[in-house]
Amino acid sequence: MNLMTIPPWKYHVFLSFRGEDTRKGFTDHLYAALKQKGIITFQDDKLQRGEVISHQLLQAIDESLISLVILSETYASSSWCLDELQRILESKRSLDREVIPIFYEIDPSDVCHQRGTFACAFQKHSLRFAENKEKVQRWRDALEEVSNISGYDTTDQHEAKLIEEIIAQVWAKVQPNLPYCFDDELVGIESRVKDVSALLKIGLCDVGFIGIWGMTGIGKTTLARIIYKRIFHQFDVSCFLTNVKENSKAKGLVPLQRKLLSKFKIKDMDIDDAYEGKDMIRKLLCSKKVLVVLDDVSEISQLENLSMKKAWLCLGSRVIVTTKDMHVLIGHGEFEIYKATFLNNDESLQLLCKRAFKKDEPLEGYLKLCESVIHHAQSLPLTLEVLGSYHCGRSELEWKEALEKIKRFPPSNILMRxxxxxxxxxxxxxxxxxxxxxxxxxxxxxxxxxxxxxxxxxxxxxxxxxxxxxxxxxxxxxxxxxxxxxxxxxxxxxxxxxxxxxxxxxxxx
CATH class of the missing domain: 1.10.10.10 (Winged helix-like DNA-binding domain superfamily/Winged helix DNA-binding domain)
Structure with missing residues (x-):
């Protein structure tokens, strides 16, 4: 079973809105888009409403990473909505939750100063809660506070495009907070992540190039991907380009250039050839702190056509390259090189046992057989994984015969790699x-x-x-x-x- 840190939240997004204004239109479309993206969203209209806001709803607000507050014409007429808003802002201050206001067909200044329909709503609240003026004042303060938070104004906007932008921002904020799932099959990975992270020196105001060098099957791509997942949210733009050698050989470099350019979210950008793509990437990279991973690079020209030069990147940027050919890194001249290491004996035994026995140690009577397999595999992770799976569920006699077999006839999935x-x-x-x-x-x-x-x-x-x-x-x-x-x-x-x-x-x- 994979281990993960249990998050201190239950929902990605809490939607606060006035149902009469937007439920069957904007809010419904926004909720559908959030759901389609896989963003877990709480809608308060599923609760039975009463005079006092429920404990369940207050808890949902605190358990949401982001609150989207859709401020519409009659939002302030609902004491329920105002209580929600007050709690949302309290959660922002005490729990560091995100709040994104959406001004739906209203002027943000009307929200701030309670003008127009907001003024009418507060005239009624002042009469209704004449004996609790502090409550009314807290609502006014909450509206003023939320109106000063950067958000979205629907005025003169195409609804579909606006919702697309909101979803992009929400996802960018949600993704770094998602729990990191540690794959317990990745034996020995933490020490290697630590070594590469030390070379990356995240936080320093410079440009860092790290090359992860090693043979096929040693775990270069896995190492790069884990590091990428852990740090990408610290950059303005991040991109992981897989199988650079294979993809550039099959389709050329232009598709890779387009994928990198797409991360800048510039619409209608087209490039006709690698030279034009290189020029465009160079112009954009200098303006953003970027994290780029180029997996399985085989030629210096691939780095050059993806504009990977320190002088062309914004300060704080980092580039990670995996390769089987050290000369690519040496020839480029700007990389610190990390040599990917084989597993030690203990790590090799643990990985083999996880695949063969679904546990960290061998079954009784299998230790010598495991040691023979490890010796044959030379502690290469790819080989250990394949051979471990191949031996899974077999008897001791079958292990002995299987070992003799693979010595003469290597498994094709190893040999082809x-x-x-x-x-x-x-x-x-x-x-x-x-x-x-x-x-x-x-x-x-x-x-x-x-x-x-x-x-x-x-x-x-x-x-x-x-x-x-x-x-x-x-x-x-x-x-x-x-x-x-x-x-x-x-x-x-x-x-x-x-x-x-x-x-x-x-x-x-």
Missing amino acids: LKISYDALSDMEKKIFLDLACFFKGMNKEQVTQIFEMCGFCPVLGIRELVEKCMITEYYYDHGVCLVCIISFKKWEGLLFWRNPQRMLAKEV
């Missing part, structure tokens, strides 16, 4: 990687380099590029540097030998 990284390599990089995976794993880097040079390869640059693309890693020890493929040979066996059958013969010999 990792194959993407391999296919993106150049021909020279593929040759170097295949030889490292098949024959030179763990060997001294200097010796391997000499062998590759004799074969006519360019190993110094080739090995560096494979490291930057998270295909191999370097381990330092007393006698030099050894090279190890991050993706183990057995997981790639089917793919590698399918591409080059002669290697299978070499292995068998």
Whole structure:
């Protein structure tokens, strides 16, 4: 079960209105639009009215994040509405609730100074409550206070467009207050969020660029998304662009540019090509404090066409990029780089058990089997999740056979994800990687380099590029540097030998 902080509220919005004026028109349309957006709204016309405002209604006001007060011609003639308004403003002061007034076909100054129909209403209230002048005065003060809060005036406005604007503002205010749901499947995420957050330095008046670098399946996108959800409300404009590499390859950069531009909520904006889009983004980014996440970037040109340069962004802005290729970040020149880390042994065991046993620890008798799976998966979250789900509900004997099976025949949903990284390599990089995976794993880097040079390869640059693309890693020890493929040979066996059958013969010999 997911854990979440129980919110100190029950409703997103409380609607205060005079039914006779707006129930079958503006209020009804507004309520329908709120409901369609998924905004939980309390309408007081569902309660039975009496002389005194009910405890249930007072509680509903206090339990609402935002109160929309629709001030119409006869609003002030209702003592019930005025009591509501008074409580709404008290809740604003004591509970820091939001209040948005909507002046429906009335002049805000008439509300403030109680003129026109408001003057007539208070003449009647003064007679009716002659012995309780303080009550009447509190109502007057409440109307004056609400009239000075920034809101909406329906005069000369298209109702549909106005409601659309109100919904947008309400959603912008509601969304940051929604409870954060912590996915308990995300093992080890909090420490990594903390590390990246330290690099982001939210609150400083500068522009920050953070690159999250790591291999496929290590959790870069998940990490970026969680951070985005936690901080986006602190920015004027926020945008998360997923699968930049895949989307730009399929449809070009213009759709990505349009999505980013759409966050500025400018109507009728059209761009014909990437150059025009880049120019438009550059002009708009400098005017707002923005948070932009670009997921799975593969080329510097993608960053450039989305106008990601510190000099072009407003102070306080932050950009987060995830990539499998460190050289994209190095070539851009403005990123602090966070290296996404593998799970440690305890985290790996916990994640595997959550998938396989639906609990944090293994069943009795399964510990050694779990350790074998973890060793095979090399603590890669993607692999642990897939293998954990694959072993779920199986006996110990089935676990043993399954482990032997996946060593020889990797699950296709793992292989296809990792194959993407391999296919993106150049021909020279593929040759170097295949030889490292098949024959030179763990060997001294200097010796391997000499062998590759004799074969006519360019190993110094080739090995560096494979490291930057998270295909191999370097381990330092007393006698030099050894090279190890991050993706183990057995997981790639089917793919590698399918591409080059002669290697299978070499292995068998």
